[in-house]
Amino acid sequence: MTGSPFAALVDWGTSNFRLWIVNAEGGVLAERQSDDGMGRLERDRFGPVLESHLQALAAPAGLAAVVAGMAGARSGWLEAPYVETPAPLDGLYRDAVTPEYSSRRVFILPGVCQRIAGAEDVMRGEETQLSGAVASGLQNGLFCLPGTHSKWADVRDGAVSRFTTAMTGELFQLLSRQSILRLSVPEDARADAEHAAFAAGVDEATDPHFSLTTRLFSIRAESLLGSADGTAAISRLSGLLIGAEVAAMNRRYMPEGEVHIIGTGALARLYTRALGLSGIRASALDGGELVRKGLFAAARALVSVA
């Protein structure tokens, strides 16, 4: 890719830092990744860390940077207050904040919040992936972003209309590594989307009378009574958790047509399979590509008006 550097785009999460330098068409001139996540940085370190990564890519001195993610949290570089739902995804840049910082112009994009009694929710970072999907032409659809805290977002006319966070990934980690169930799940065992125990877990979780907390211990009991191996146990745990999430979201959002999964790899395969078992079609989108597109759309607005 050639052309002059137009902007630096930064996806700055809790545990990861990702940087692209792009030209005026959004083409990637250089990129860089590290584990300099927001979770390990004091407030006064964000500027110097950003500068060191930009210098490593020989970024010009005046190049503006647009940042999405946890760098904008209260305990990050500078708080970028949440935009409330319904949140137009092509207008996030209007609520960007600018830290006091002499080296170059930096814009931190806001997260999105939902202030509905009984459905309070927040996201920070995922909205920029969604804005990348909108910039790619997906103005309407149900999006599923699997992860530690999975997000499901109903996008209508280019705006986040409603969304829900599920603590599926974090519960999976806590249950498989720290609860009594760890004794039935070898550390090297991985949930397998094609295992019969995964499908059985999803199926069970789809029952209208399913109750997660009163079913989990059966994984331990099955292994004590000698009827399940480690891969079956962890696949069943994964199936119960992802199945419970899919069933709840299916009721809440009643997807027509397909669900857009943002993510690739093993986790996306588990979600695709769980959705398929529930009769819902799923397609997978690349989250890294989407966040870059979302950041670029914001950069075009911010760098031209600044």
Next chain:
Amino acid sequence: MTGSPFAALVDWGTSNFRLWIVNAEGGVLAERQSDDGMGRLERDRFGPVLESHLQALAAPAGLAAVVAGMAGARSGWLEAPYVETPAPLDGLYRDAVTPEYSSRRVFILPGVCQRIAGAEDVMRGEETQLSGAVASGLQNGLFCLPGTHSKWADVRDGAVSRFTTAMTGELFQLLSRQSILRLSVPEDARADAEHAAFAAGVDEATDPHFSLTTRLFSIRAESLLGSADGTAAISRLSGLLIGAEVAAMNRRYMPEGEVHIIGTGALARLYTRALGLSGIRASALDGGELVRKGLFAAARALVSVA
């Protein structure tokens, strides 16, 4: 209390050891408690540890000991295989095992298992509390034993007919101390049975469409959006978890009349309140007294036939 020592009764759990010396009528002559739980003992330490506690109470050399709990687990002193449901609670002593041990006769009582496909379950220790309830005249009833792994047992004609374990207590600990929710729950905050947020959580969890994993994160979001304090947050978490357990058990066992809660203190109060909010009457029984009664009933059978 007077009379000759008839037997030593031991409730030997994962983290606690409790010992009573009783006379032939079950009256307590001496007692002792320590944190010498099964979880911290190598197999060859059980005998010496028991002996040291018996000596501290000046127990006679020939006194037989009857043990219930995790000392009979596979990784305990000697495995006492599970008795299958329906498990007559006045006959547990028939499956007691005797470790090779020269100092005195020791009987370890079995646990109970349920080998029903899709409802596999195990208990070890709780069955002796239940046998104490049966020995006290409660031949029929629904029992709730709150704890790290809560047990609900349907007792019919003095036998455990069906039972279910809920991982409520362990999930509460993991979520409040180790998940993202810990940031919204101060370490010194305690769930309050009388707090409106507890009742609201129970109420929410009783909804037929309730889904735990997709509602937990709202506790974090509420505190980020400034609408909940620490006591409200932990009371709501407790209400959601206990409410989900009560709702599932209410569907599964459809209690007629009252539920017998085995336990006292703050946890029993939370369960009593959650049951009350669901229209179910609850009474509280003392678990320490019940396990002693159950051990004594077994001792009478074992020591007279031995």
